[in-house]
Amino acid sequence: MGWCAARPRLLLLALVLLPRRPCLGADSEKAPGIPTDKLLVITVATKETDGFHRFMQSAKYFNYTVKVLGQGEDWRGGDGINSIGGGQKVRLMKEVMEHYADQEDLVVLFTECFDVIFAGGPEEVLKKFQKSNHKVVFAADGILWPDKRLADKYPIVHIGKRYLNSGGFIGYAPYINRIVQEWNLQDNDDDQLFYTKIYVNPLKREAINITLDHKCKIFQTLNGAVDEVVLKFENGKARAKNVFYETLPVAINGNGPTKILLNYFGNYVPNAWTQDKGCTLCELDTIDLSAVNVHPNVTIGVFIEQPTPFLPRFLNLLLTLDYPKEALKLFIHNKEVYHEKDIKIFFDKAKHEISTIKIVGPEENLSQAEARNMGMDFCRQDKNCDYYFSVDADVVLTNPRTLKILIEQNRKIIAPLVTRHGKLWSNFWGALSPDGYYARSEDYVDIVQGNRVGIWNVPYMANVYLIKGKTLRSEMNERNYFVRDKLDPDMALCRNAREMTLQREKDSPTPETFQMLSPPKGVFMYISNRHEFGRLLSTANYNTSHYNNDLWQIFENPVPCPDVFWFPIFSEKACDELVEEMEHYGQWSGGKHHDSRISGGYENVPTDDIHMKQIDLENVWLHFIREFIAPVTLKVFAGYYTKGFALLNFVVKYSPDRQRSLRPHHDASTFTINIALNNVGEDFQGGGCKFLRYNCSIESPRKGWSFMHPGRLTHLHEGLPVKNGTRYIAVSFIDP
Structure with missing residues (x-):
């Protein structure tokens, strides 16, 4: 009796100790993975648009094998505005899948291409497909389209998206062939409705073993899911992450009105721009x-x-x-x-x-x-x-x-x-x-x-x-x-x-009609910030009632570089006469380090110049600073009151055969003024001033205009090379 009572326990222990034998046909964690060379991506593209090239670029990045159908054909899958459509894609799939009907180990992934980006590679998608334990997996959507009357026929889903989206599906070739061979409609009939009717039929769904990617592990449709998907940087890579289901989809589909959001993701995914490497595609297809x-x-x-x-x-x-x-x-x-x-x-x-x-x-x-x-x-x-x-x-x-x-x-x-x-x-x-x-x-x-x-x-x-x-x-x-x-x-x-x-969409059943019915043909527009190009002026308050209206722009359009203020100060005649006076005097310093004109007799960053003091203009120049420069200083450097005094006031002459540029330096001043005395493009080419800390240059100073900037600490700057001609500037180091 005691032996009999103990026997069930011994049998249970024996069963636990016996090695597991996987059931026939069941998926196992230890089941061998599907080789990546057994994955074929199929898409339809009657024209090669910017979206198509982006899709192919992402496929190439991950080494997908892609077969493109419909190239060179006219698009007959609906007009994209007033009707449903897309059946041409199914007809093309029906034709091509006959060639793969007997390849039981081949996995076929169909996807749109004009508005799709791959975010992961073949190994990842095959692993996720294998874990689904189904023969065919369709993308899932939160929006039912095109026939809302079919809602009740869909299986109940407690977590995830309930409805089928035909923009992407993956499965073993014989099973996908079974599906598409049922197509007997026209090119302008609806592809999504065709696949939907197969899926909501319980007998066909079970016989073919179809499921939906409810949690967007493989396919992410963006329409209706904009708030679910965010850009994620991790381990030097960029991915689009579904934060609702904590998944990293492999194929991102900008269906419906979400093309712009897809373009945003496409700026980063797959690794188009990363925090470590920056822009990885900027040199792609460039010309020299x-x-x-x-x-x-x-x-x-x-x-x-x-x-x-x-x-x-x-x-x-x-x-x-x-x-x-x-x-x-x-x-x-x-x-x-x-x-x-x-x-x-x-x-x-x-x-x-x-x-x-x-x-x-x-x-x-x-x-x-x-x-x-x-x-x-x-x-x-x-x-x-x-x-x-x-x-x-x-x-x-x-x-x-x-x-x-x-x-x-x-x-x-x-x-x-x-x-x-x-x-x-x-x-x-x-x-x-x-x-x-x-x-x-x-x-x-x-x-x-x-x-x-x-x-x-x-x-x-x-x-x-x-x-x-x-x-x-x-x-x-x-x-x-x-x-x-x-x-x-x-x-x-x-x-x-x-x-x-x-034309605009008219009476379309849902906002995503345009995407579903005809391949989008939009041209991508790009903005480049790889270089400093320039700036925008404000024109809103430009007053034309004055004789020289630009004089009033110091506040509306004040700064070409950070804390560098630019304003008109001299007339054409004043500029010309100052240059003529200096050339008449003629004793240019030659840009030598040893300079008897300054205290100590040594100039660390010399220029080819003549001091105002040398032509007895020092007192006039200091009066000019106090009367005309000081009031500007009060406006642009709030809280600072200048003494309006400068020890060094001079005119610099730049030319290729004497001094063409000036190395980086700080000025011995609280702030500096630099007045252009002649015209770039007419009197000389090149020149200008570059502020190294801000990577900002003033390359085309206007004659008679001064720019004003801090002298010490923050505004390390250099004189840019003059290519030909002669450039003249008047400089003062104010409040040394």
Whole structure:
């Protein structure tokens, strides 16, 4: 009896000690992994758009094997506006899967490509698929589409997304073949409805062994899940993480109205930009203009749409661009009668350097949109126009290589980052609000302030940008790009470029209709902050009632570099007479260290100069500082009261054959003034001042204008090389 009572316990112990035998057909933690060469990615692309190239780039990064269907075919999968569609993709899958029907060990992953990015590799996706213990896994969605009447037929899901999304699925080839062989509809019938009806049929679902990726372990659809997904940096990598389910999806699908969010993720994933390496794709597909014999032809579109300060300087900067003038054409639209005199002076000068200049004046009474359409079409209709460079008059391009830098980046549309000094106002938006206006992306401030440097795919840009001529003659061949609904011209351009359709969705069953029905063909727009390009002026309070209106801009547009204030102080005549007086005296120091004019007889950072004291102008100059410079100091350096005294006041002469530059140094002053006495571009080329701590340069100082900056500690600076000609500046070290 005792033995019998103990027997069940002994049997139980024996069962525990026996080695486990996996059940036939069951998945096991120790089951061998699927080799990565047994994974085939299939997608459909009738055209190679920017989105397609981004998808293929992410696939190449992870070494996926990709088969592209439909190349060269016309898209017949629905018009994308008024109807459902997408059946062409199923028909193409049906045709190709017949070739893989008997390959039981082959895993096929189907995905969209125009709005998908891979965030993980084949080994990861196969491991997650194997753990699902199903033969086919479809992407899951929180939105039911296109037939909401099927909601009750879906299995109940307690945690995760309930509805099928046909934008991505993975499974063994024979089982996927069984599904697609049921297709007997038309190309413009709906693919998602077809797959949905198979899934909600319990007999078919169980027979084929289909499930959904409820927790987004493999597929992440962004529509309806914007708040679930965040960018995550970890172990030197960038991933999109679903924080609701704590998963790292492998394929990110920007379905529906989430294209802009996908573009944001695409700036980082997969490892396009990391905290350790920065931008890893910035050199991808670039070109080198130094290696070409003939530069591309560029049409520059200039737009003066409101009274704008410093317009003569803006126009002159166009002529100082480091680009062959024979490869340039100019289109200028001037809406303001006030600026006609400036345009005439510029034209008389520029016509000797640029062969084709088209000017459209205020008498034409064009709207801003009409003028911008005309300028863009000026390039579009010219088969020899390789690039269209649009520049508004409130853009100050201080980098003469701007045009070359943008061309070498080799993007269809790209803009240089320019900002208003001291503000976060720039010429791009990192995100859009639901109504299509400004929203701040997570990385906007870091991009504007230069904490993250690279090439950024953005939804909106304005003021200054470069577009390829062949893009204008292909994807953007519609002439009326700057008109759409009641949008401002710049917003209309960007929306038309993004969406590539001049019609709006009508009576669409859901917001995601556009994505589901036709491949999006939008052109990506990029902003570059890899270089310092310049800044934006404020034109809102520009008053044209004075004779010299730019004199009133010291507060509206004050600072070219941090704590460097720039303001007009001398007339043309005053500059000329001071230079003439110094040249008449003629005893330039030669830029030697030994200098008997100063205490101690040794100058650590010498310049080729003449002191005011040498021509008996010292007292006059000190009076000038007290009367005209000191009041400015009170405005810009609040709380500091200057003595208005300077021991060193002098005029410096820079030229290539004597002294062409000045090494980095601090000034022996509390603050310094530096007044330009002649014109860059006319009297000399090159020159300027660079503040090393801020990586900021003033390369085109305007004649008669002074800039003022702290002398000691914070503003280490150098004189930039003069390439030819002679440059003169007047300098005072104030309050030594």
